[in-house]
Amino acid sequence: MTKVNQKVDFAGQTIFVGIDVHLKSWNISVYYGTQYLTSFNQPPTPQALVAYLQNSYPNAIYKCVYESGFCGYWIQRELVEKGINCIVVNAADVPQTDKAAKNKTDTNDSKRLAQALQAGLLQAIYIPDGEIEADRQLVRCNERFNNDLIRAKNRIKGLLYQLGIKLPDQFANTNWSNLFIQWLKELELKNVSAKIALQHQLKMVELIREEKLAVLKDIRCLLKKERYAATANCLMSVPGIGPITAAALVTEIDDMKRFSNFEQLNSFIGYYPSQFSSGENIHQGNIIGRKHKRLRSLLIESAWVAIRTDPAMTKAYHDFKIKVGGKRAIIKVARKLLSRIRYVWLNQTTYEKGIVQ
Helix, strand or coil: CCCCCCCCCCCCCEEEEEEEECCCCEEEEEEECCEEEEEEEECCCHHHHHHHHHHHCCCCEEEEEEECCCCCCHHHHHHHHCCCEEEEECHHHCCCCHHHHCCCCHHHHHHHHHHHHHCCCCCCCCCCCHHHHHHHHHHHHHHHHHHHHHHHHHHHHHHHHHCCCCCCHHHCCCCCCHHHHHHHHHCCCCCHHHHHHHHHHHHHHHHHHHHHHHHHHHHHHHCCCHHHHHHHHHHCCCCCCCHHHHHHHHHHHCCHHHCCCHHHHHHHHCCCEEEEEECCEEEEEEECCCCCHHHHHHHHHHHHHHHHHCHHHHHHHHHHHHHHCHHHHHHHHHHHHHHHHHHHHHHCCCCCCCCCC
């Protein structure tokens, strides 16, 4: 009699996988339906995970999830290419108990992800294609150089303060003009080392400025790409929106149609008010803390320009200011501007000033 060894087959069954991603290793937790199976650490590669799943649970339907973060979306793309369903979620959207929050470990985090995935409690975030993700990095360079420039300037001001050097009245409210930088270069210091330190830091300021100009040129070229050109031109007709803000909008949002209504877009940017209501008591608080930090900031800057250049926005700001004060009024104007940006984008039309509604 011949003995035949038959391997287990998970055909038609679903295996749920939670991945806690770290630089040097991944912690994996596996669920089969509602049944917890195992947790383990593995090398930080999709190939290792695929090999494990195919060997341990052959022919199953695999569903994976991990939290967005430093690793970006390359893991999701590679898993999808290998035929494994994978979503990425915002960490704040993963449900957890108070007990779990106070007992945080890699294993608990991956188990929480897998459990929420099999229960259908997770909402995937939007995954841009590789081109958009790369273009975002170019646009974000401008912000990073801005931050670097601020730090470099603050170091110089700190050095002058430590040396007891007071700025002349003409530079008291300096905007770091070429004249001011020339004054710093010619500044006589008693200590040679202090002079050398100042010269090095001035070189850093000039270098960052040069790179900022180069990035701005690259961003202008980016906006001429076929996938961005028409939308970018429409956006730059909106008061307060120039190449930098237009580039940030088209690369960070990518597809305006992914927001089915203005409320979803407003929530994504972060102008949505918090609400604390119970029974007949309804109270709206400040705008939510969860936001797209860069876009929310850029649109506030655009709103300040819009209230000076568009009569409709000027009147709106004045009316809002009477009711809620200047600080909240500019946020309301930014929200109104966002609504018009959405209209301009979806209809591929230019902005018309002076339109109240």
